[in-house]
Amino acid sequence: MANKPSVLSTLPKELPLDFLKTSTDQFSEDRILGVGAFGTVYLGIMPDGQKITVKKLVENSPLGRDKVFSNEVTNIMALHHKNVVKMVGFCHEGQKKVVLNNGRYIVADIVESLLCYEYLSQGSLQKNLFEVDIKMDWDTRFKIIKGICDGLAFVHSINVVHMDLKPESILLDDKMVPKIADFGLSRLFGQEQTRMNTQNVVGSYGYIAPEYLYRGEISKSSDIYSLGLLILETTTGQKNCPSNEPSAVQFIKSVRENWTPEHIVFQFSRSDGDCLQQVKRCIEIGLECVEIDRQKRPTIENILDRLNGLCSSTS
Incomplete structure (x- = not known):
């Protein structure tokens, strides 16, 4: 019709x-x-x-x-x-x-x-994670994490660096499909270019990669740092408080110390083995993304491969 x-x-x-x-x-x-x-x-x-x-x-x-x-x-x-x-x-x-x-x-x-x-009816990831009474179920959160990574892989494939990834920059449609928004700080790289420098550092204080914050270095790894924080927030349901610290140092330390395999089992006690494995892998990936040395951070392709390897279906 x-x-x-x-x-x-x-x-x-x-x-x-x-x-x-x-x-x-x-x-x-x-x-x-x-x-x-x-x-x-x-x-x-x-x-x-x-x-x-x-x-x-x-x-x-x-x-x-x-x-x-x-x-x-x-x-x-x-x-x-x-x-x-x-x-x-x-x-x-x-x-x-x-x-x-x-x-x-x-x-x-x-x-x-x-x-x-x-128009995206469900509003931002920020609102859905931290400003509503009903806690998002794990399947929805995992789908959102994978969707953000899919979107970022596409953005990076055309040599655009977003530079402002955070929960407010992710919008959700009526089926909770995430969409990356807010490209006001984005940079377009040349074909052979992998990084650039700037004197004018702007962005969201608690999500800026340290090499950008302190040295003005911009690369796709800058986005990976912010993505890691997004993955950790979405997985744990805990908020990174950007006003307290640059580059979320205390938030990362708290996740690294507290989200042990035992804590994951406790937090997701009603979940099956696949779910627990997904949560554990998301914490691992998120913490790798926020390595201070940008060379140690995974690429978006590596992240997607690892997330997709956990899927029980081909969705």
Whole structure:
């Protein structure tokens, strides 16, 4: 049966500002889904009722609005993978507004930068792991870990480094399929390039790899460090508290000391042998990913091979 195309599928990639204002009810507070360092995310509703998310970038973000806009559009507009959030459009449009400047009203060109994505009904991994009363079952958590790794393998295969992996950057659809979002800090590497350096270190304090935090070194291993923290948080259900420490040193130490095979059996006492083996392997992989020496961290391909070897089915 042929489905009627949705408004979303027929939209151009560049969307008019007035259209996005209408879809978000003039950026109403009631439509706010979240607020971050780079902007405010709104729920947009299309004329046919379909939902999208609209991120309105702020001018004074840590990296600069234009750079964030360019990163997201350049690095994820063409990405199509089941574990990467789908961008459906963008807007970079100036409007004349009357503003107060040094005690006088003047007419100025104000540019608005907006990014539009598919709407994911279950929200962030952060919310589902740490902000709801019902604890996620292990099968769901393991599926999420594998999905994040699949998405990151795809991102790395096209020479993009995400640079901001954390539970807030992983969104879940109605079937709890994870999708990597928030590419505002991402970097595109050249074909032969494996790492680069920067003087401008930005990111989420408790998830930044130490070689990036202290020396400005960027590589795919930077993402692996953040991924390791994601795997450890998802497996243990315990929160890395980024405000307390750089690179999650105490959180990693706590997992390494406390999540012994005996503790895993105690925490998952109602689970079968396959489940216990999966949990144990995820803890091992997570701790390998957060090695201080980036050369000792596994590649994303190695991680996937080990995770997939634990699958009891070919899902």
